[in-house]
Amino acid sequence: MKFQRKTVIIIGGGFAGLEVAKKLRNKPVNVILIDKSNHHLFQPLLYQVATAGLSPAYIAFPLRSIFRKAKNIRVILGEVKRIKRDEKKVYLNGENYSYDYLVVAVGARHHYFGNNHWEKFAPGLKTLQDAINIRERILISFEKAERISDPDEQQKYLNFVIVGGGPTGVEMAGAIAEISKKTLLEDFKKIDPSKAKIYLIEATDRILPTYPLELSEKAKRDLEKLGVICVLKTKVTEINEDKVYLNGKVINASTIIWAAGNRANPLIQQLNCEVDKIGRAIVTPFLNLKNDKCVFVIGDAAAVFDKNGNTLPGVSPVAITEGRYVAKLILKKIQGKEIKPYRYFNKGSLATIGKAKAVADFGWIRFSGFFAWLLWVLVHIFFLIGFKNRIIVMLEWIFAYFTHQKSARLIVDEKKLYESNK
Amino acid sequence: MKFQRKTVIIIGGGFAGLEVAKKLRNKPVNVILIDKSNHHLFQPLLYQVATAGLSPAYIAFPLRSIFRKAKNIRVILGEVKRIKRDEKKVYLNGENYSYDYLVVAVGARHHYFGNNHWEKFAPGLKTLQDAINIRERILISFEKAERISDPDEQQKYLNFVIVGGGPTGVEMAGAIAEISKKTLLEDFKKIDPSKAKIYLIEATDRILPTYPLELSEKAKRDLEKLGVICVLKTKVTEINEDKVYLNGKVINASTIIWAAGNRANPLIQQLNCEVDKIGRAIVTPFLNLKNDKCVFVIGDAAAVFDKNGNTLPGVSPVAITEGRYVAKLILKKIQGKEIKPYRYFNKGSLATIGKAKAVADFGWIRFSGFFAWLLWVLVHIFFLIGFKNRIIVMLEWIFAYFTHQKSARLIVDEKKLYESNK
Numbered sequence: 083m084k085f086q087r088k089t090v091i092i093i094g095g096g097f098a099g100l101e102v103a104k105k106l107r108n109k110p111v112n113v114i115l116i117d118k119s120n121h122h123l124f125q126p127l128l129y130q131v132a133t134a135g136l137s138p139a140y141i142a143f144p145l146r147s148i149f150r151k152a153k154n155i156r157v158i159l160g161e162v163k164r165i166k167r168d169e170k171k172v173y174l175n176g177e178n179y180s181y182d183y184l185v186v187a188v189g190a191r192h193h194y195f196g197n198n199h200w201e202k203f204a205p206g207l208k209t210l211q212d213a214i215n216i217r218e219r220i221l222i223s224f225e226k227a228e229r230i231s232d233p234d235e236q237q238k239y240l241n242f243v244i245v246g247g248g249p250t251g252v253e254m255a256g257a258i259a260e261i262s263k264k265t266l267l268e269d270f271k272k273i274d275p276s277k278a279k280i281y282l283i284e285a286t287d288r289i290l291p292t293y294p295l296e297l298s299e300k301a302k303r304d305l306e307k308l309g310v311i312c313v314l315k316t317k318v319t320e321i322n323e324d325k326v327y328l329n330g331k332v333i334n335a336s337t338i339i340w341a342a343g344n345r346a347n348p349l350i351q352q353l354n355c356e357v358d359k360i361g362r363a364i365v366t367p368f369l370n371l372k373n374d375k376c377v378f379v380i381g382d383a384a385a386v387f388d389k390n391g392n393t394l395p396g397v398s399p400v401a402i403t404e405g406r407y408v409a410k411l412i413l414k415k416i417q418g419k420e421i422k423p424y425r426y427f428n429k430g431s432l433a434t435i436g437k438a439k440a441v442a443d444f445g446w447i448r449f450s451g452f453f454a455w456l457l458w459v460l461v462h463i464f465f466l467i468g469f470k471n472r473i474i475v476m477l478e479w480i481f482a483y484f485t486h487q488k489s490a491r492l493i494v495d496e497k498k499l500y501e502s503n504k
Numbered sequence: 505m506k507f508q509r510k511t512v513i514i515i516g517g518g519f520a521g522l523e524v525a526k527k528l529r530n531k532p533v534n535v536i537l538i539d540k541s542n543h544h545l546f547q548p549l550l551y552q553v554a555t556a557g558l559s560p561a562y563i564a565f566p567l568r569s570i571f572r573k574a575k576n577i578r579v580i581l582g583e584v585k586r587i588k589r590d591e592k593k594v595y596l597n598g599e600n601y602s603y604d605y606l607v608v609a610v611g612a613r614h615h616y617f618g619n620n621h622w623e624k625f626a627p628g629l630k631t632l633q634d635a636i637n638i639r640e641r642i643l644i645s646f647e648k649a650e651r652i653s654d655p656d657e658q659q660k661y662l663n664f665v666i667v668g669g670g671p672t673g674v675e676m677a678g679a680i681a682e683i684s685k686k687t688l689l690e691d692f693k694k695i696d697p698s699k700a701k702i703y704l705i706e707a708t709d710r711i712l713p714t715y716p717l718e719l720s721e722k723a724k725r726d727l728e729k730l731g732v733i734c735v736l737k738t739k740v741t742e743i744n745e746d747k748v749y750l751n752g753k754v755i756n757a758s759t760i761i762w763a764a765g766n767r768a769n770p771l772i773q774q775l776n777c778e779v780d781k782i783g784r785a786i787v788t789p790f791l792n793l794k795n796d797k798c799v800f801v802i803g804d805a806a807a808v809f810d811k812n813g814n815t816l817p818g819v820s821p822v823a824i825t826e827g828r829y830v831a832k833l834i835l836k837k838i839q840g841k842e843i844k845p846y847r848y849f850n851k852g853s854l855a856t857i858g859k860a861k862a863v864a865d866f867g868w869i870r871f872s873g874f875f876a877w878l879l880w881v882l883v884h885i886f887f888l889i890g891f892k893n894r895i896i897v898m899l900e901w902i903f904a905y906f907t908h909q910k911s912a913r914l915i916v917d918e919k920k921l922y923e924s925n926k
Binding site: 119120121137138139140142144146147150153156158159160177210211214221225228229268269270271470473474477478481487490491492493494495 | 541542543559560561562564566568569572575578580581582599632633636643647650651690691692693892895896899900903909912913914915916917
């Protein structure tokens with residue numbers, strides 16, 4: 083029997099969107115995958131690019147290559163400007179595409195709680211460009227510190243402030259401590275290693291607040307051993323070019339990194355659907371909209387509730403399983419079949435702290451230290467895309483483990499060094 | 505006997521300047537190495553970054569790391585603004601350094617023969633930033649071609665023009681032919697591979713004009729097999745955003761790359777010395793200035809004559825041997841000794857043409873094809889800095905050899921894709 087193939091448009095090639103496309107590969111549907119960038123980004127390792135441990139290419143995979151052999155998948159590098167649900171169309175600059183099913187997997191951006199002017203001074207870490215910018219900021223700080231004689235002025239370039247004590251903040255703090263106390267300072271002959279100060283600011287009473295208490299405490303001790311100063315129960319009240327204002331305290335720092343808040347991509351507003359307080363689309367247990375069963379929202383842009391009424395966390399295992407579910411649902415629906423609502427089984431959480439330390443929480447077992455780190459390494463190598471990338475990332479980690487050296491210590495945009503006074 | 509150590513200032517961490525510093529490592533002199541960028545760049549492989557074959561980090565080595573164990577070498581990341589020979593001082597922004605010996609190894613930039621406005625449309629390839637810009641321009645061209653329906657407009661994005669048929673131009677043309685005819689076009693489902701056209705424009709009557717005639721002809725045949733169109737005896741008369749004007753012909757092309765001319769760094773003018781017509785300092789057979797024996801100029805910024813009165817070519821073996829010579833001369837001079845004038849022994853030339861093809865000229869033997877390419881691979885791996893970099897570059901080449909895949913196909917600066925109409 084011949085019939086008109088249905089068209090599935092996926093917006094976003096992150097973990098959620100990519101998984102939908104993979105599961106629809108060579109299936110009897112037309113797929114259009116639209117992304118603003120030409121690569122899928124392996125975000126869990128992005129902080130390693132920001133701290134000069136890995137080159138961008140090994141954690142970013144061209145979407146076209148992933149689907150080069152999938153005849154039913156078309157990849158479009160473009161930015162969606164409008165979604166019109168009444169027309170069942172998606173509009174880009176100058177062209178539009180019709181869908182039968184729409185999967186919106188557009189992720190989140192940093193959220194500055196109404197202080198958008200902070201973004202310039204305290205960039206967040208979502209894209210490769212973000213990571214490269216942060217890397218250059220860190221490296222340039224040390225170069226400036228090396229050339230400055232005035233001790234107060236020098237200290238400013240040796241102070242690093244990370245706002246937000248979740249997994250990203252913890253991993254950044256650990257990695258910056260490691261490069262500043264070990265990798266870099268051996269190279270700078272005028273700087274005193276003990277002067278580098280890394281502050282991790284967290285509003286709640288512990289870092290990794292979504293982890294079990296014992297692991298939070300273990301992570302804090304590990305960070306402190308690396309020289310990180312954890313400032314708990316403290317909110318940032320203002321940020322400017324080289325200052326972070328806390329309740330009654332000021333830290334002078336030329337490098338300030340934001341890891342505190344996320345908000346769903348503003349494209350979600352165009353769906354005219356119910357959203358939660360950080361802009362995520364509230365979806366049904368089938369991950370589609372209550373008033374439009376053909377539109378699915380998944381990943382960090384969706385608010386999905388578990389059986390206790392809590393929203394699922396914005397981590398890759400959630401995004402991947404949501405993507406897998408939606409692909410399956412669409413294929414069944416085309417055959418006129420139904421499937422059960424989506425359910426998430428937490429397989430565990432891992433966060434790494436500097437070199438050779440990590441914390442792991444699998445619900446039934448919790449552990450930390452070297453073996454947690456080894457598990458972290460294996461899991462991340464396993465989930466990377468491409469045999470060659472796995473080998474090279476592993477090589478990089480083995481070398482880094484034994485030498486303290488970091489591979490990608492490049493300042494490419496030298497103008498930054500000479501133009502600004504920062 | 506105690507004495508005041510002499511200070512050697514080296515400006516520039518390219519092949520020439522780096523070699524001077526290496527040979528002065530842990531010798532009884534103070535060395536200050538000043539560079540605008542934080543890395544030494546392995547320029548012979550820069551075209552591979554521009555054509556997405558290698559990640560920047562593997563051909564760029566932090567200068568500080570290279571000299572981390574050399575107590576007598578200080579690395580300064582900074583831009584020299586003025587050289588005052590009468591004061592024996594070098595001025596940076598806000599600080600200055602005194603020297604006993606000055607080594608100027610500041611290299612060359614592209615030269616547009618009085619048409620500096622072409623630079624914007626036809627960038628050259630000297631720095632990592634140049635290479636990344638060219639890489640993004642090439643990748644974005646294909647993305648645009650994929651989305652455009654109008655055949656003339658599409659052809660513009662599939663035309664690539666390289667101006668200049670020297671080694672850089674030949675290597676770029678071969679690599680672009682390879683990615684556009686093989687690597688990329690398999691990924692783009694709407695583009696017809698035969699439509700990608702690569703033009704190599706050369707003013708003289710053959711490509712690789714400094715090589716023996718037979719190798720020029722072999723290289724031309726190899727390029728043509730890859731689909732490159734060699735346009736000889738032809739000068740570019742005008743370049744604008746998407747057009748190259750030749751004698752009576754116009755090529756529409758969104759990607760235009762300049763590999764035609766070099767000119768010494770303008771800092772040379774501050775030496776108030778004799779210069780040749782491309783701005784290079786004319787040096788004595790001891791590589792110093794006729795009127796100032798303490799100032800040496802080496803590498804691409806110097807005009808050094810061989811015994812036939814021809815200037816030595818701007819290639820890394822010349823720069824390296826010049827650097828080695830100057831370091832030796834300075835050390836001898838401090839001991840009150842003299843050495844013989846510098847002489848260059850040509851060890852040969854190599855140029856690669858796409859994948860698995862190259863030409864080699866060693867004076868006493870000339871050959872081409874697969875074995876020339878294998879030699880090229882071995883020589884380049886050998887001269888790379890760092891054991892790990894060698895392993896990873898070799899891995900990249902082995903994978904590329906068997907898969908046609910390119911590692912670093914990243915468009916990081918997505919704004920370029922959406923802002924401009926190019």
